[in-house]
Amino acid sequence: MDVLPPSIDPWYTAPAGYEAAVPGTVLRVRPGPETHLAAMNSTASSIYNILYRTTDAFEQPSFAVTTLLVPLSPSETNGTKLLSYQIPYNTVNIDYSPSYALGTEYATYLADITTALENGWFVNVPDFEGPRASFSVSLESAHATLDSIRAVIAADIHPEHGLDADTSTVLWGYSGGSIPSEVAGEVAAAYAPELDIAGIAIGGVLVDVEHVLRVVDGTAYAALAPLMMLGLATRYPEVRAYLDSYLRPYGAWNRTAFESAAGMSVLQAYGVFGNQSMAMYFSSGSGWLHALELRAAKEESWVMGRRGTPGVPMFVYMAVGDEVCPVGDVDGLVRAYCEAGARIRYERNTVGNHLAEKMGDRERVFGWLAGIFEGMEVQVGCVVRDVKIGGEPVV
Secondary structure, eight states: OOOOOGGGOGGGSOOTTGGGSOTTOEEEEEEOOHHHHHHTTTOEEEEEEEEEEEEOTTSOEEEEEEEEEEESSOOOTTSOEEEEEEOOOOOSOGGGSHHHHHHHHOHHHHHHHHHHHHTTOEEEEEOTTTTTTOTTOHHHHHHHHHHHHHHHHHTTOSGGGTOSTTOEEEEEEEGGGHHHHHHHHHHHHHHOTTSOEEEEEEESOOSBHHHHHHHHTTSTTTTHHHHHHHHHHTTOHHHHHHHHHHBOSSSSSOHHHHHGGGGSOHHHHHHHHTTOOGGGGBTTGGGGGGOGGGHHHHHHHSBTTSSOOOOSOEEEEEETTOSSSOHHHHHHHHHHHHHTTOOEEEEEESSOOHHHHHHHOHHHHHHHHHHHHTTOOOOOSEEEEEEOOSOSOOO
16 A cells, blocks of 8 residues: 655544553554565565554653564464564654655665564564654653554454464664663563563664764764754753754854754765764854753663663673774673673674674574574573674674
């Protein structure tokens, strides 16, 4: 079916009174775009978009959309299996949400989805940034991810295959997708205790977003700064006010140029903002990221490990040479979790970089996911080791 972009499609709005529904309630269901199904190369039997009730960063009712892909031959050994795959769509433009753009904008991630479908796993791909494309608002994205799992189960699609409350679910996210995946692990026990989450795999982990933005300033990944700041501003009025007050109104690097990122995909933004220093856009200069007005929002949304220790097995993988996400931050997070009793397999790849690790570690991740699903991966305590997998960094 042909669909309109989310920004002008009435289907992407919540029905009146939805606020009274419990989180995870299905509000609407429709077949997903034919372009998405075609992109699966005959590994999916059907695809659905599901609009559901969720909770925003301030514990208020909200809504989001997810995409459910049904495998041709669902695996039922040890029960049905669901992979919740959080794509790092990293945008402040809702029209680049996966439910609309999966088959056209995110070819890099289709191999992971089709492999999961070939394994007989159902695949859930949530628009975890929500209706405002609130990129980097971590708690909201975690709620949306957990509620998307509730919704695909509650939708009762293909009930003969047993997608139900006993379905075993694993979460997987790399880079921007690590944010909802990891924070979902922190809050799942309190927010969605009924879900059978068997494990979480994360790589290219953004433990401290402010640190990430300092590291990428002036590099090819500099666009993450306007994208993340504008995403934060969609939910925090004080961030919006700060941008209005301190972005330069005139000159080559001005407010209009900075805020143009709100209409871009992440790849478009990389092309426009690559190798720029964000200090040029702010009257506060090099101190733009340290303003008192930003402190509360950054502490609430940009730091992992604040809300509890994940209680499920985790596979964490990083390139030691990651030029986006400092490996030391991940070392520290894993260390703190392990001291609190977490069960983590953490592998530090001594070769490669941020992009190479995403492209080169699929086999390891799928092996771990399959082991979790089949009950063969039994993680007791923590195992941290250096590995050497892959080749040269990818640029």
